[in-house]
Amino acid sequence: MDKIPLGVSKCLLGEPVRFDGGHKRNRYLTDVLSEYVEFRPVCPEVAIGLGIPRKTIRLIVTDGQDRIRGVENPDLDVTDALVKEAELAAQAMPDICGYVFMQNSPSCAVFGLKRYGTNGYSIDSQGRGAYAKRFMELMPLIPVEEAGRLTDAGLRENFITRIFALHDWRKQLQHNPTPKKLIEFYSRYKYQVMAHHVPSYFAIGKFLANLSAKPIEEINQQFIHMLMTALGHKASRKGNTNAMMHLRGYLKSHINKLEKEELGHLIETYGKGQVPIIVPLTLLKHHLMKLDNPYLKNQTFWSPHPDALGLRNFVLEH
């Protein structure tokens, strides 16, 4: 398998680029995910010349605007430099399929960054790092996550599902889309989308029903935004149960009463949060594969990411 290009905050790979000369090595990234991805590391603060070690900066709301400024030296304002760095990085890696940012950083944080007033008091935790913010504006298609949140099984699976889906689309469809290829591509994702977000399942189906309305390139771009938005919704236990029940419908006349009960019981047990999805999914797949139906066989729902990552061995909270 060719490796998936992934942007990453450089300190997460164990590089000593933090303000204090340390790093924040994330073992999940370096020891597990590295098998499947090719990292594109960036430390925006070093890239703009702040040096290592460096004085602390933080998000200080100034005249109503989020600015990244020095704590000891408030005259230092690096916001514009970080924004420019994000623009350069977005230009340099248009092919990435995701980005893992370091949390709590005035440059890299995506969620819940502390914002301070000019008086030094904390205002709220509603900020976003200046580099991450601009990067995300420029590349809205790219799934992003913070390293700290990857410890949550549901968020981790959702992020990795999206980077594999985007990579799949880049390989199969990005450059030479045709109506046939687009339909074939999406037909593999149907049950996965159903598990993630039923309204998107209907919306994408309707959208793809008329492929002659616009140039195929335009439809393709709109399609991938719709698909990534759909997959951005976490596949909940309810969503996965719904997709499995629909797939079970194909078995109606192919399995006996006892097998039906056994399968139904396992899906139900999963829905109650008593076993991980891998339990009913394995049995469902076992039965369905015997039908030798290419449409069913090729569903990404079976393995949206490599089984070796073990992302489906956890009981989801919801």
Ligand code: SF4
């Ligand atoms: S969080 Fe971002 S800016 Fe800070 S050290 Fe890591 S890569 Fe550099």
